[in-house]
Amino acid sequence: MSLLRNATAHWYGRGSDGLGQLDTGSAVLQHTPYSYTTRFAEGVGTNPEELIAAAHAGCLSMKLAFNLQVAGYTATHINTRCEVAMREGMVTESALTVEALVPGLSPERFQELVADAQQNCAVSKLLNAAIRCEATLLPSVVA
Structure with missing residues (x-):
């Protein structure tokens, strides 16, 4: 059995102060924010x-x-x-x-x-x- 799953990342701007959004094919994540702050500090998002x-x-x-x-x-x-x-x-x-x-x-x-x-x-x-x-x-x- 072969299954395909997908997710898409959208990024806008520079690495240190840009912003991104994540979407999954299942729609569990829709426009879920991620950024430098959510990755390397304590920001809201994933x-x-x-x-x-x-x-x-x-x-x-x-x-x-x-x-x-x-x-x-x-x-x-x-x-x-x-x-x-x-x-x-x-x-x-x-x-x-x-x-x-x-x-x-x-x-x-x-x-x-x-x-x-x-x-x-x-x-x-x-x-x-x-x-x-x-x-x-x-x-x-x-x-």
């Missing part, structure tokens, strides 16, 4: 690292739920927190903390299933993936 953290936490939780299902268990709840560290302009770490209530599951088996989820969720794999980028410079109008 930032790429926060979105990566949300994606990683969500992906790991879902992969763990599938792992539990295959192993014959059902979680009452799974809470996953992800903190993405950024140093010198690079994402350097994605730290996941998982808390789950799974009736009948041993702590050892839980750790095995979490380790598999961490290694095999799509976002974990993406963070180690090759990246493709195509770029087109549009002609500017000379006045």
